[in-house]
Amino acid sequence: MGHDGAFIFHAMHESKLIPTYNRQPVAFTHGEGAWLWDEQGRRYLDALAGIAVCVLGHNHPRITAAIQEQSARLLHTSNLYRIPLQEELGALLCKHAQMDAVFFGNSGAEANEAAIKLARLHGHRRGISNPKIIVMDGAFHGRTLATLAATANTKAQAQAQAGFEPLPEGFIRVPFGDAQAVHAHAHNADIAAVLVEPIQGEGGVRVPPAGYLRELREICDQQQWLLMLDEVQTGVGRTGAWFAHQHEHITPDVMSLAKGLGGGVPIGACLVAGSARDLFGAGSHGSTFGGNPLACAAALAVLNTIKDNSLIAHSSKLGELIKDQFRTQLSDVAGVTEVRGCGLMLGIELDQPCPVLVDRAREQGLLINVAASNVIRLLPPLILEPPQTDLLVTTLAALIREFCAGDTP
Ligand code: PLP
Numbered sequence: 169m170g171h172d173g174a175f176i177f178h179a180m181h182e183s184k185l186i187p188t189y190n191r192q193p194v195a196f197t198h199g200e201g202a203w204l205w206d207e208q209g210r211r212y213l214d215a216l217a218g219i220a221v222c223v224l225g226h227n228h229p230r231i232t233a234a235i236q237e238q239s240a241r242l243l244h245t246s247n248l249y250r251i252p253l254q255e256e257l258g259a260l261l262c263k264h265a266q267m268d269a270v271f272f273g274n275s276g277a278e279a280n281e282a283a284i285k286l287a288r289l290h291g292h293r294r295g296i297s298n299p300k301i302i303v304m305d306g307a308f309h310g311r312t313l314a315t316l317a318a319t320a321n322t323k324a325q326a327q328a329q330a331g332f333e334p335l336p337e338g339f340i341r342v343p344f345g346d347a348q349a350v351h352a353h354a355h356n357a358d359i360a361a362v363l364v365e366p367i368q369g370e371g372g373v374r375v376p377p378a379g380y381l382r383e384l385r386e387i388c389d390q391q392q393w394l395l396m397l398d399e400v401q402t403g404v405g406r407t408g409a410w411f412a413h414q415h416e417h418i419t420p421d422v423m424s425l426a427k428g429l430g431g432g433v434p435i436g437a438c439l440v441a442g443s444a445r446d447l448f449g450a451g452s453h454g455s456t457f458g459g460n461p462l463a464c465a466a467a468l469a470v471l472n473t474i475k476d477n478s479l480i481a482h483s484s485k486l487g488e489l490i491k492d493q494f495r496t497q498l499s500d501v502a503g504v505t506e507v508r509g510c511g512l513m514l515g516i517e518l519d520q521p522c523p524v525l526v527d528r529a530r531e532q533g534l535l536i537n538v539a540a541s542n543v544i545r546l547l548p549p550l551i552l553e554p555p556q557t558d559l560l561v562t563t564l565a566a567l568i569r570e571f572c573a574g575d576t577p
């Protein structure tokens with residue numbers, strides 16, 4: 169089939185997909201480390217890693233081997249039976265998080281659904297008949313009905329919610345990064361929990377002030393509210409710690425994970441500590457696929473490789489380097505409002521919407537993302553290497569400079 173034939177073939181089949189995504193006109197055939205190749209054989213530096221998923225990059229030999237070995241042995245049995253790999257993964261996650269137990273699902277939204285259900289159980293246990301959860305402006309927690317309701321009300325998020333009413337009730341919104349705004353609800357006897365991202369991802373790589381999570385921990389302790397951290401995007405080494413809250417030396421009561429956990433194989437997890445451990449019992453929550461042998465084998469390979477290769481320290485160091493380089497190279501560009509982030513979760517905020525930069529970067533062989541319309545978001549794989557960071561910074565800084573000068577076509 170010639171090139172035109174291939175195009176018509178793809179166009180016909182694409183039209184059979186419900187158009188829920190604004191897809192870019194490119195498809196990838198294979199990858200290696202931080203590189204991806206498209207159907208025409210063109211190479212791209214992947215500074216997005218499937219939106220924070222491919223923490224070990226593409227085609228990592230240890231994930232590949234784990235999946236191959238496990239698939240030749242056993243894919244799935246269901247949670248009607250013991251799953252030793254799930255037990256091993258649960259124990260390892262609890263060790264890294266210093267938490268007590270885990271429930272496994274298949275995605276970030278599912279992990280947060282579990283958290284929301286835990287908050288309600290916690291509320292009812294405390295005699296609250298209509299328990300509420302404090303959530304943040306600019307938050308993103310997923311696309312199921314409850315997580316959509318927890319997702320906050322910026323323009324894009326309002327669009328995500330539009331037409332799906334009635335949304336589940338029970339959420340109270342406050343400004344992100346302002347512990348006093350949470351404390352202001354201390355008189356409200358209906359509140360059972362606070363749900364927050366340690367750094368907002370979809371909201372535009374928004375980093376709260378230092379001490380924010382510690383203050384929330386104190387408020388939750390005083391009020392007997394559950395502190396529930398959505399670490400779906402920030403977790404699994406992304407910010408230069410196993411989990412972003414560890415930068416503040418606190419432990420949440422509930423933590424949701426997904427994205428990087430399986431390195432590309434779908435898996436989500438909801439971890440609990442302390443009194444939150446006893447909220448779910450047999451029959452109160454469940455999932456057919458959650459924590460199946462294949463997904464757990466992949467996640468174990470991810471966690472063990474991160475540890476064996478010291479990728480947390482690596483991502484922390486590299487993140488600082490990239491931030492410094494951008495700050496230096498863009499210091500004289502007036503349209504750059506801020507370069508921020510933690511580890512390899514980085515944002516460059518401009519003073520105007522810049523989604524066009526995604527296309528311009530891709531045309532130059534670089535994959536990036538723009539969140540909240542004016543924040544360039546970088547979530548490269550943790551295995552990124554210094555020569556690749558140079559390429560990333562040089563290419564992107566030149567594009568930003570050109571864009572801010574009004575020269576971008
Ligand atoms: N929570 C956060 C912080 C996220 O960034 C996302 C996805 O971007 C989700 C939840 C939803 O995860 P999923 O798409 O796996 O359901």
